[in-house]
Amino acid sequence: MLNKNNIYKHLFILSLFLLLTNIFSAEKLWCDQCENLIKPGTRYITSNGKNYCDQDCFDKSLPKCVVCGEPVKNGFRSNGKKYCSEKCLKTTWDKCELCGKRINNGYHIGNKNGAFFCKDCMDKPKCFLCGHPDNCKTLSDGRLICSNCDETAINDPAEARNILDEVRVKMNEVMNLNTDHDIKFKLVSIQELNKEFKSISSDESMEQGLFVHEERTKTYVKTKSIFGFEFGREVTTEVINNHSILMLFSLTKDKFIEVAAHELAHDWMQANYPNITDLKISEGWAEFVASQVNDHYGNSHMNTRMMENSSPTYGDGYRYVAGYAKEHGITGLYKMFKEMNKK
């Protein structure tokens, strides 16, 4: 959120130095506007050292309102532009996206080009996804969602699974990122997600999804025996890997795609460079992949959030990984991963 005070449009009441005199000219004078001779003995107007034969000519000499084109007599000046009236000036003010009021001082969400709201509207409850104030609906886990985000919110587990699989195919096609893991998937509430976060001791609550990898070693002992006599003992161990992705229900479709790509990027990194423990790298990579997927889905505008994210893990991580990939190419990036992966 950004207070617009710092770019507050400076307003000045425009006071033209008017010296309107109705005098009868004695000498020969010419109108500074129409250049005609002002008949001696007639009334005329002087202003700022100039002479005008009548009101019409005087009006024509005035600056024009940038909105309606009418001459500005007692108007306003804002950012060097002149306006005939408050009504014309107000048409240049930003419109609150919720109540539609035009105001010269309000709040932008996210960044200085983000959605704009008036102070009254900013006091309303805000959507957990887009951050916009609205007459939000309360979801079953207490999160608030605006009507706009609610329109494309994904709540059906089967639909969610389909989109996740589609993103997985896309990532394989366009970025050659794939694993053969059998990934389990669940839509969860914010409480369930936070509980999982705690169990893996992550203090970052930025994510709306989570990739969990569990590795268990199972040992089987087989003994061969005949008539109660043991004569062979065979021990086998099996490593069981569990991969699952948890994601919040009621994410918008676009957000769901982004979060799915982020979590799948974790899966890929875990499979290829399991020893990378620097969160800045793993989260930066996941955000970088998500940004690429956003591009492929025509959602590049969603990447502004990552570029401007102030988090030292997610934001700095994204900028580092994206910058590294830009400079050294994707092969250079994987080379760096390989180095970091060495124990």
Ligand SMILES: [Zn+2]
């Ligand atoms: Zn004139």
Ligand SMILES: [Zn+2]
């Ligand atoms: Zn005007």
Ligand SMILES: [Zn+2]
């Ligand atoms: Zn408003």
Ligand SMILES: [Zn+2]
């Ligand atoms: Zn929203």
Ligand SMILES: [Zn+2]
């Ligand atoms: Zn992550």
